Amino acid sequence: MGHEYRGSSKYIASKELMEIVNVAIVLGKPLLIKGEPGTGKTLLAHSIAEALNKKLIVWNIKSTTKAKDGLYFYDTVQRLNDARFGDRDVSDIRRYIKLGKLGEAFVSEEQVVLLIDEIDKADIEFPNDLLNELDEMSFFIPELNEEIKAKHRPIVVITSNAEKELPDAFLRRCIFHYIEFPTPEMMEQIVKVHFPDIETKLIREAIKKFYWIREIDGLRKKPSTSELLDWIKALRIGGVDPERIEREIPFIGTLLKCEQDTQRLERFIMNQRGSYEVKRRFI
Amino acid sequence: MFTGFFYKLREKGVPVTIKEWLSFVEALHLGLFKSSLNHLYYIGRALLVKNEAFYDMFDLAFQEYFGGIQTEDIEIEKVLKWLENPKNGLPPLTPEEMEELKRQKVNIEEMLREFQKRLKEQKERHDGGNKWIGTGGRSPFGAYGYQPGGIRVGGESYMQSAIKVAYERRYKNYRNDLILDVRQIKMALKRLRELKREGEEELDLEGTIEKTAKEGGELELVFRRSRENSVRLILLMDTGGSMLPYTNLCERLFSAASQMEHFKEFRYYYFHNCIYQDVFEDIANYKRVPTEKLFVNFHSGYKVIIVGDARMAYSELFDVNGCIDYFYTNDRPGIEWLKRLREHFPYSVWLNPTPKALWNHPTVNAIRKIFPMFELTLDGLKEAVLALTSKSRQVLT
Numbered sequence: 001m002g003h004e005y006r007g008s009s010k011y012i013a014s015k016e017l018m019e020i021v022n023v024a025i026v027l028g029k030p031l032l033i034k035g036e037p038g039t040g041k042t043l044l045a046h047s048i049a050e051a052l053n054k055k056l057i058v059w060n061i062k063s064t065t066k067a068k069d070g071l072y073f074y075d076t077v078q079r080l081n082d083a084r085f086g087d088r089d090v091s092d093i094r095r096y097i098k099l100g101k102l103g104e105a106f107v108s109e110e111q112v113v114l115l116i117d118e119i120d121k122a123d124i125e126f127p128n129d130l131l132n133e134l135d136e137m138s139f140f141i142p143e144l145n146e147e148i149k150a151k152h153r154p155i156v157v158i159t160s161n162a163e164k165e166l167p168d169a170f171l172r173r174c175i176f177h178y179i180e181f182p183t184p185e186m187m188e189q190i191v192k193v194h195f196p197d198i199e200t201k202l203i204r205e206a207i208k209k210f211y212w213i214r215e216i217d218g219l220r221k222k223p224s225t226s227e228l229l230d231w232i233k234a235l236r237i238g239g240v241d242p243e244r245i246e247r248e249i250p251f252i253g254t255l256l257k258c259e260q261d262t263q264r265l266e267r268f269i270m271n272q273r274g275s276y277e278v279k280r281r282f283i
Numbered sequence: 284m285f286t287g288f289f290y291k292l293r294e295k296g297v298p299v300t301i302k303e304w305l306s307f308v309e310a311l312h313l314g315l316f317k318s319s320l321n322h323l324y325y326i327g328r329a330l331l332v333k334n335e336a337f338y339d340m341f342d343l344a345f346q347e348y349f350g351g352i353q354t355e356d357i358e359i360e361k362v363l364k365w366l367e368n369p370k371n372g373l374p375p376l377t378p379e380e381m382e383e384l385k386r387q388k389v390n391i392e393e394m395l396r397e398f399q400k401r402l403k404e405q406k407e408r409h410d411g412g413n414k415w416i417g418t419g420g421r422s423p424f425g426a427y428g429y430q431p432g433g434i435r436v437g438g439e440s441y442m443q444s445a446i447k448v449a450y451e452r453r454y455k456n457y458r459n460d461l462i463l464d465v466r467q468i469k470m471a472l473k474r475l476r477e478l479k480r481e482g483e484e485e486l487d488l489e490g491t492i493e494k495t496a497k498e499g500g501e502l503e504l505v506f507r508r509s510r511e512n513s514v515r516l517i518l519l520m521d522t523g524g525s526m527l528p529y530t531n532l533c534e535r536l537f538s539a540a541s542q543m544e545h546f547k548e549f550r551y552y553y554f555h556n557c558i559y560q561d562v563f564e565d566i567a568n569y570k571r572v573p574t575e576k577l578f579v580n581f582h583s584g585y586k587v588i589i590v591g592d593a594r595m596a597y598s599e600l601f602d603v604n605g606c607i608d609y610f611y612t613n614d615r616p617g618i619e620w621l622k623r624l625r626e627h628f629p630y631s632v633w634l635n636p637t638p639k640a641l642w643n644h645p646t647v648n649a650i651r652k653i654f655p656m657f658e659l660t661l662d663g664l665k666e667a668v669l670a671l672t673s674k675s676r677q678v679l680t
């Protein structure tokens with residue numbers, strides 16, 4: 001293997017994650033990445049593609065996605081329509097077969113990075129339906145009596161938000177890594193990647209406050225990295241003095257997205273300091 | 284190699300399979316661990332553990348298996364250099380350590396010779412032996428690692444850090460059997476589903492093709508309803524005094540269940556210690572609903588989860604007028620109401636927030652004869668959901 005993944009300019013990966021990516025590439029196994037929202041699961045695939053200079057194919061999974069959608073799609077409706085109303089030749093079934101994302105990755109002339117994003121969104125049985133395809137890196141199209149086999153084993157990255165648990169048989173075939181929420185130090189690096197010319201004091205204060213909010217018990221949705229980045233952006237545009245962040249939380253709406261959480265934070269602050277003044281200032 | 288580690292993992296409850304172990308061994312032979320225990324920790328974990336819930340158990344197994352090792356990263360160049368000039372490289376030994384060595388009858392020179400010999404052997408036997416030696420070297424010399432003044436090579440201590448991570452047990456909170464948060468409960472409850480075609484209309488492709496073919500090619504579109512979860516759930520929660528320590532846990536279960544959008548219907552009622560002829564809709568204003576109404580309003584397809592510690596005075600369960608509330612009279616003992624509930628709702632379970640070890644109590648035992656009872660942990664909840672969805676009635680213990 002000529003290339004080794006060492007992270008990319010836009011993505012901060014922990015050392016162990018880099019090693020695990022390389023092991024997955026060498027062993028040719030799909031890499032399953034789990035972790036809280038905003039820990040950069042999806043970005044990892046982009047980063048691998050960028051760093052190794054390979055094409056990235058993204059397969060976004062939705063609740064209605066079926067495993068077959070990734071392989072190929074037989075457009076029966078179009079064919080029916082053509083047969084009935086069109087004047088196209090409908091005898092060539094090949095014209096109505098379109099490859100899905102997995103199929104696309106298989107027939108590619110070069111090795112690609114295939115991202116199967118949010119696999120847990122689909123039906124519980126979905127991953128099991130892909131077992132053979134990911135093992136053998138091939139599938140069969142009965143309509144054409146043809147086998148599609150991977151020319152180059154794609155580097156497969158699968159992300160999961162743990163909304164559903166994945167079947168054991170599927171897990172056995174994967175290499176698994178749980179991305180922990182970044183430490184404040186790592187978060188500082190991440191923020192700097194996005195805002196290279198930002199004041200360190202502002203970052204530190206913002207990050208301090210951010211982790212303090214995350215610690216509060218009972219939030220329905222803890223703010224994640226993307227919320228922090230939005231917040232810092234807002235702080236910058238608003239020209240907020242870092243000193244002010246220590247005392248209050250401007251633009252709280254960018255961090256907490258639901259009403260209950262804002263109220264929870266209010267109560268928390270009031271309990272902590274026991275003063276009405278805080279509440280007034282905070283709103 | 285490291286087969287003991289495999290069994291250690293199994294012993295600690297990590298569900299490692301042979302297939303996964305084989306990929307671990309493959310990685311080992313390919314030199315992917317780069318002769319560092321740190322790599323072995325992270326990559327090994329990625330290969331062997333497929334759920335962060337088991338990270339803690341992996342840590343436990345790791346510290347037990349590798350924890351005694353004092354050596355640091357074995358860097359091969361340094362080892363060779365040191366072998367050329369053993370005197371400089373040897374760490375000084377204290378008299379006690381010398382004694383210890385003598386006691387074990389290990390001659391240092393012999394040890395070095397052996398080490399060198401094995402190093403060569405391994406190089407000859409394996410491609411990319413450079414990398415392999417470290418890990419391999421660790422194993423045959425692992426025993427020496429325990430010895431005072433054994434083979435120690437300098438360099439950044441990766442091993443220590445891996446073991447440190449293992450000792451820190453940072454992943455304790457991810458264990459399934461310890462902590463239950465709203466999201467986890469939601470995930471468990473998500474399995475509670477029965478899909479029925481009651482949803483939105485969608486194109487039935489196969490039906491369309493069949494119909495069109497029958498019509499001799501005249502396009503005939505067929506629609507059908509999409510699948511929708513048809514589960515209706517009733518939650519009955521004990522708010523008695525003995526449940527106070529578990530308030531938080533029950534609240535989480537409640538908020539998870541009520542936040543779930545995927546149930547067709549969700550109802551909840553409260554009770555005190557035991558269920559009699561009334562349940563409460565709102566515990567704060569004692570708004571009562573006759574239990575009888577549950578039987579009238581809800582058909583037997585409803586799934587019922589009862590949450591309670593099932594621990595009460597004997598009379599509360601078995602006696603007429605046994606209710607803990609002095610002003611409340613019940614003509615029928617609680618146990619009869621419970622039996623009626625079970626008869627009407629065959630898909631019902633009892634979740635008990637107290638640990639199973641404490642279940643040996645007359646009223647708990649009596650209730651367990653009526654309802655299948657599970658611990659209010661993630662694992663227990665999963666079993667309960669399974670019991671609620673299985674077609675056959677749960678066999679009671």
